[in-house]
Amino acid sequence: MTQSLPPLRLGIAGLGTVGRGVVRIVQTHGALIAARAGRRVEIVAVSARSQKDRGIDLSAYAFEADPVALAQRPDIDVFVEVMGGHEGAAKAATEAAIASGKDVVTANKALLAHHGQALALAAEAKGRVIRFEAAVAGGIPVIKALTEGLAGNAMKRVMGVMNGTCNYILTRMEATGQGYNVLFDECAKLGYLEADPNLDVGGIDAGHKLSLLSSIAFGTQVAFDAVELQGIQNILLDDIRMAKDLGYRIKLLGVTQMTGRGLEQRMTPCLVPADSPLGQLQGGTNMVVLEGDSVGQIVMRGPGAGEGPTASAVMGDVIDLARGTRVSTFGQPASTLTKAIPAKAQAPSAWYLRMTLLDKPGALAKIATCLGEAGVSIDQMRQNGHEGIHAPVLIVTHKAAPADIADAVARFAGTGVLVGEPVALRIEEV
């Protein structure tokens, strides 16, 4: 059986961490992969910015300085795009690969978040597919679980902690008592940050991933622009501690759900119960929670980045193609994906509000009045000692619409008792 099919021929664009990992797996596990896929998987050509020594033997492969030229080679079947970046070379090469009839395996979340629909349509027109397991949650096979394993479910909600750097910072803030800025600098030194750190700490990278999950969960065209984004830059040690006292942990949590009001997508710091699987997630590990109408809740946890895990995800896609598995890019034909209608209002929830008040008589009463006027009722209120003239105040609300919270916060400004900006974080039921 294994003899009857010709090898599947790869062209790999990008020889950074992920590209090297893919080369290593192909070189190490040739026999294993051939047994599983029913045919050999071979690398024919690679492309990178330079031919410097990368600690792997590339001598058997053709080298293309231009990834577009690689994408167009007639002797490759699958274009593996592990360059990164959502414009420029990665986009041009992916388009070229599709135009010349290649399937594409990519780890590029930004590219698909921005151009996924157009690329999927182009691939479909050529009878090709784009697979992107490595683009979301690293080594966790979540795209496959959602698109294939749970395909009999109407999905209700998908949640995820999908940026390891943010989770590392938040976890370390609690563990070490160090502030955000110190740990940000530590991450920079450790090489945990993207060239533009805002991609990580601003929630953009995780938002890209969430927008792809939305599409495959709900059959909608990728709508990254409609993701509500909030980074972790304003989380203080005080927030971490107060959340902990309340039995919660703060996570940069992505939530996407289809509601009567439309598609709700957000990637924001949230409080989750400390003893929930999401609350217990430590360090750089990722977690995705999938909720379907038949299956109930599935939780998947694993490494979200790194050479081995990301290359594992790329190879899962490659072996699918070698086996002849051909699932539409976003789980159904791109032409049938509906345009996402972004929810005008996000779901109500309990909220964590932290602010600093001037130490004046009646200050707290003024804040409580604002909340009442905005229709927000208070579940808990704590004033934790004084810092000179400033009193840090923590309020946990009952379930309230985000618009009402925003209304209350706007009213706070008029009281004259507020120091700095209040922080409002959603308490997510998980």
Added chain:
Amino acid sequence: MTQSLPPLRLGIAGLGTVGRGVVRIVQTHGALIAARAGRRVEIVAVSARSQKDRGIDLSAYAFEADPVALAQRPDIDVFVEVMGGHEGAAKAATEAAIASGKDVVTANKALLAHHGQALALAAEAKGRVIRFEAAVAGGIPVIKALTEGLAGNAMKRVMGVMNGTCNYILTRMEATGQGYNVLFDECAKLGYLEADPNLDVGGIDAGHKLSLLSSIAFGTQVAFDAVELQGIQNILLDDIRMAKDLGYRIKLLGVTQMTGRGLEQRMTPCLVPADSPLGQLQGGTNMVVLEGDSVGQIVMRGPGAGEGPTASAVMGDVIDLARGTRVSTFGQPASTLTKAIPAKAQAPSAWYLRMTLLDKPGALAKIATCLGEAGVSIDQMRQNGHEGIHAPVLIVTHKAAPADIADAVARFAGTGVLVGEPVALRIEEV
């Protein structure tokens, strides 16, 4: 695109909980499934012991009293076997389906654990496949994750808590302080037990599942007979409490790993760290831990049984077949699966030993001497008060081979200070 392919036609054998669930999904989500699969999925005929009212409308389907007749109908493409039982009708009907050129989707772990290799070979000879996502860990798409998503990995170890009833009993023992027998009776009343309860509490059902995971993880023929099985019947409340004091919880844990000594498969009660994902698993939920050489550790958690979750898994397989995905039954051609060489000796580990000693001077010294003679060194020893003349003793050993533990336990018998049988539980590093 969706118009071009004819519908995929199902014959469903068994209208118990799972069968009803499958019918409900097909009836409720016809359009969703057609969009995802690129073609309609239809039920053509069903089979059950009787035509009693099951709360679902079966009027559009042909009824076959004999599942073999259903399996042989020329108007079905896929035989969905959700009857259960590893001999008799389920086996005959599955064989008939394969012989008449059908693909098979089954939830039947016992059938595959006993006859998986023969059935897979028969299917292969006909160019057909058997898919069995629903047979292992209910709604968790673990077969897919392992066979496809992680196909680029050499697997190192797979672990799982895969019998909800056992985990429910162990969890409730800790939560309520009730003993095993009380909770066993509660499970019987709640309908949580198989007709032969030993399938659950004896670890057999979970052992079936483990043997299937071994096959797809390591490319070996299913070897259920080589699974070391130990049930939870001898776990006392004392064990639960003492484990907890040590920072552990007791789980009926399956472990399969390929070692230099051969394939090691066991389904036994083990101590796992209370704060690990496995240790935190409560109630009837299942968890599977997949460890690969590239990906590291992936943890999947979800409902292990019930109508919705199991039917979700069946439908995942059905939609794969509708899409044209055809993965070999055990992830590679059955003819290439190697014969499993069972490990002669299982891996060493730390051990939890609990025994009751006569309250005689020197009793503990005699036990300690036995351990020393067997080459087992002691990490911790606790004697928790006296119960009349009997003293319960807890010993935690340093890492020791199972043979040495067995040797020590055999020596205990000769000391004359032992009351009843000692209990030895492995402490698993997770």
